[in-house]
Structure formats: structure tokens, C-alpha cells
Amino acid sequence: MKNLLFITSLVVVLSSCSKGSSSGEAADSVAVESEFIEYSNPPAEGFNQEDSDLLATLLADKTMQAMGGREAWDNTRYLKWNFFGRRSHTWDKWTGNVRIEVPDKDLTILMNIKSKEGKAMRAGLEVKDSLDHYLQRGYEMWVNDAYWLVMPFKLKDSGVTLKYLREDTTQTGSSADVVSLSFEDVGVTPQNVYEVWIDTDSKLVTQWAYYPDSSTLEPRFITPWVDYKKYGDILLSGNRGKNQLSDIEVLDEVPEGTFEEFQLN
Structure with missing residues (x-):
């Protein structure tokens, strides 16, 4: 070989x-x-x-x-993609910021995948009490969906x-x-x-x-x-x-x- x-x-x-x-x-x-x-x-x-x-x-x-x-x-900064028609990502690879949109859940998550801090909006209202749950879910979606791409x-x-x-x-x-x-x-x-x-x-x-x-x-x-x-x-x-x-x-x-x-x- x-x-x-x-x-x-x-x-x-x-x-x-x-x-x-x-x-x-x-x-x-x-x-x-x-x-x-x-x-x-x-x-x-x-x-x-x-x-x-x-x-x-x-x-x-x-x-x-x-x-x-x-x-x-290394010089590539922003990536966008849609994961199997389920959700879309906009990722700033340099800072770790990511925007995840899940249309069928009427859900948008804005977070930093390094710090795992951010906020979420569902059905037109900003999530407060269960924010940690949505941020963890957002992190899991990004980890999975980004791996399928890169x-x-x-x-x-x-x-x-x-x-x-x-x-x-x-x-x-x-x-x-x-x-x-x-x-x-x-x-x-x-x-x-x-x-x-x-x-x-x-x-x-x-x-x-x-x-x-x-x-x-x-x-x-x-x-x-x-x-x-x-x-x-x-x-x-x-x-x-x-x-x-x-x-x-x-x-x-x-x-x-x-x-x-x-x-x-």
C-alpha cells in the first residue's frame, strides 16, 4: 500500500x-x-x-x-446550513456564537457553544424559567448537526x-x-x-x-x-x-x- x-x-x-x-x-x-x-x-x-x-x-x-x-x-468564519429540513444553523466559528432556528417548534436559540450561555424564544415569547433546558438542547443540536457537516x-x-x-x-x-x-x-x-x-x-x-x-x-x-x-x-x-x-x-x-x-x- x-x-x-x-x-x-x-x-x-x-x-x-x-x-x-x-x-x-x-x-x-x-x-x-x-x-x-x-x-x-x-x-x-x-x-x-x-x-x-x-x-x-x-x-x-x-x-x-x-x-x-x-x-x-481556520480563516473560515461564518457557516450556515439546514440539517435535513429540520432546523437551520448560523455559526460564527471564531467566537462560538450560534443561531439555531427550529420552525416546527417555533423555536429560536441564540447561544455561545463555548460558554453555553444565551437565550431562547418560543412561540413569540422569550424563555425564562426553562432556559437551561433549551440551551442544553441547542448545544446538543449544534454538536450533532455540525458534525454531519464538518x-x-x-x-x-x-x-x-x-x-x-x-x-x-x-x-x-x-x-x-x-x-x-x-x-x-x-x-x-x-x-x-x-x-x-x-x-x-x-x-x-x-x-x-x-x-x-x-x-x-x-x-x-x-x-x-x-x-x-x-x-x-x-x-x-x-x-x-x-x-x-x-x-x-x-x-x-x-x-x-x-x-x-x-x-x-
Whole structure:
């Protein structure tokens, strides 16, 4: 396998250099290390580097590059999308502010997903007594819905462990490398496990499988990640097979008051 050979050659070359290599070997080391510089993608604080596989980590870096690159992701500020027709999000990635609108509940939540502070409006009235409940629910909706949109950018997030599993094909027959994501002390359901298919050629995520926990033998679901389009400077996919993430936008600015005031009809 090409990637495995790359990793093996990296270990051999760096080992040779550490023992006193010739100038030719040193040049080879620089050439190999340059690929890591090209795919520079520092892990978030708390990423489980020690227990993650080197190959799985390299694949995560290549996926980040294929999606537009770390710099483009860091420079992306506002994202908007609709989650399966159920609710819409406007997210300020830099500050953590989010606006969640749930039409069938006549509910709007304005909150910061870092501090978990905010306010809610339901049926035209600002929520007071049960505000904590709605803010927690808003946080849970954002965690779930954002992961369905931007998971490929979060492969090296805090609390994540990456393991290389196998070479495989997707349900449509495309070749891919499969890595697993497990979590510790993060998110709403840290016991969940995902398997992610990373396309052999494009390095884009093309499929994922969800397991409620590590003891589950069969996935709860498998869905595609297809139909990537460029939004701003990054790629995003909204096609999850039977379900669709729609109205996807990457914005440089949002209307004044998006996160501060309720827009009453």
C-alpha cells in the first residue's frame, strides 16, 4: 500500500539520519519531511496523538489538505446550513456564537457553544424559567448537526483517537482507506465510534459508519459523503444519501443582530 510504504520509508530515513547519515540521506529526509510541511495540520490540544496510528494521522492531514487546507479552514468564519429540513444553523466559528432556528417548534436559540450561555424564544415569547433546558438542547443540536457537516475538518480534534483499520471499497465501489474515530470525555455522546472511508485518490471522506459504542458489532447506519462543492475556500458535502444538508453557505459577514437580537415577525 502506497501510504504504508511512505510511512515505512519515513521511519527508515529518519532513523538513518539520527545515527549519522550521509548528505544524500539527509536530503532524502528533508524531501520526505516536506510532505508533512505541505499537509501541516497541528492537532487540537487534547488529541490523543500517543494512541493514534501514524498512518491514520497522515490520512487525516491529507484529508484536511484535500478539503482546502488548514489555513483555509481556520480563516473560515461564518457557516450556515439546514440539517435535513429540520432546523437551520448560523455559526460564527471564531467566537462560538450560534443561531439555531427550529420552525416546527417555533423555536429560536441564540447561544455561545463555548460558554453555553444565551437565550431562547418560543412561540413569540422569550424563555425564562426553562432556559437551561433549551440551551442544553441547542448545544446538543449544534454538536450533532455540525458534525454531519464538518467532520472531515475535525479528525484531529480534542479527545479523538484515530486508528487505521483496512483498505476497503465504499457501497458504490470506490477504493478507500478506512480509519476509526473514538472519543474520550468530549461532546455529548463520547461512547460513539465512527468508521470513515477516505478515498484512495482524492483523499476526501466518501462514506462513514456510526456505532453507538465500541461493543456494537454492526453499524447503526452507513451513509455516503458525496457531491462536494466549494464554499468560500473550503469543500463541503451535503449529500448523505436519503438525507440532505441544504442551504449551505460560507460567509464573510452576517446581518447585524444575527446573534444578538431576536428577529420577530
